[in-house]
Amino acid sequence: MKKALRLPLFFLCIFLCFASAAFAQKPHPDTVKAGIYITSIHDIDFKQNEYTVDLWLWLKYKNKEFDFVHNLEIPQAKSVEKSFSTIDSSGGRIYLLMKLQCVMQDSWKINNFPFDRQQLRLSLENSQYDSKSLVFVPDTLGKHYDPRFVLKGWNIDSFLITSNVRLYETAFGDDNQPKPHTEYSAFRVRISIKRDANELFWKMFIGMYVAFLISYVCFYIHADNIDSRFGLSVGSLFAAIGNKYIIDASLPESISFTLVDALHGLTLFFIFLVITSSAYSLWLVKKNKIKQANRFDMVAAQTLLLIYLIINIYLIVQAKSV
Secondary structure: OHHHHHHHHHHHHHHHHHHHHHHOOOOOOEEEEEEEEEEEEEEEEOOOOEEEEEEEEEEEEOOOOOOHHHHEEOOOEEEEEEEEEEEEOHHHOEEEEEEEEEEEEOOOOOOOOOOOEEEEEEEEEEOOOOOOOEEEEEOOOOOOEOOOOOOOOEEEEEEEEEEEEEEEOOOOOOOOOOOOOEEEEEEEEEEEEEEOOHHHHHHHHHHHHHHHHHHHHHHHOOOOOHHHHHHHHHHHHHHHHHHHHHHHOOOOOOOOOOHHHHHHHHHHHHHHHHHHHHHHHHHHHHOOOHHHHHHHHHHHHHHHHHHHHHHHHHHHHHHHHO
16 A cells, blocks of 8 residues: 555655746845936037036945945946945945946937937946846935036936846856856936037037138129139138038047038038039120120029028928927
């Protein structure tokens, strides 16, 4: 009888082992409640693709092994300067408060410059513990930035704090990892800003428009004054090119065709049309068709100016609406 019961008991033990393994829950990672309060954003440098942010950061957690003072990781930061930190471990919970200044590396979208919108991104991680041991929970209570500080030349559209998992396709040299893949919890801040660009636009492009108007004046100079007409047109051509080089010197390199490229390319093309029209008027004068030359100058002047203004307005409105 005992032998007959051994086999069912054996299978019952195997079933219970598999059932316990299947229903056993994985240990939950410890949570870290993270909050941020930005006091200043300044030194936005388009050429160097960077900006500086001053902020207060606080972290609340129970696991005393989380050493954020030494293991706080801020990806994309060129430099991090900690000017103040305090730890309160009363009540079985750790409360860490730090004052940081970070010089952040970022990439700018300059397609619609100077009517551009930018996303300032800040991410915080713990370099010692991955997402299996630590996850961030955003502290959304209260304001996240000081409404009294003024971001000169910009307006803040939105301020969003979230948490997610950042993937690294590497084991960082850990031979115990079965494959080169690790995951770290990240506390993320995304600030959407829009440039207040009306005055800046005229400041940067006034030279280009003056160059076009100088070439446009050629239509009101008699066609047989070849030196005056071509001299003004060629001078305005170089002035427009110089204005573009000045603007490009303050912007990062870009492989895309930007608003700056479009407006300067349009202006250079229309100056070329003015030069071509002057050449045609001179040819009419040489054929003793002075009345036709004068009539052509007036028609060409109004047509080119109207088309130039329409295309400019269209490009600017398109850039501002994005």
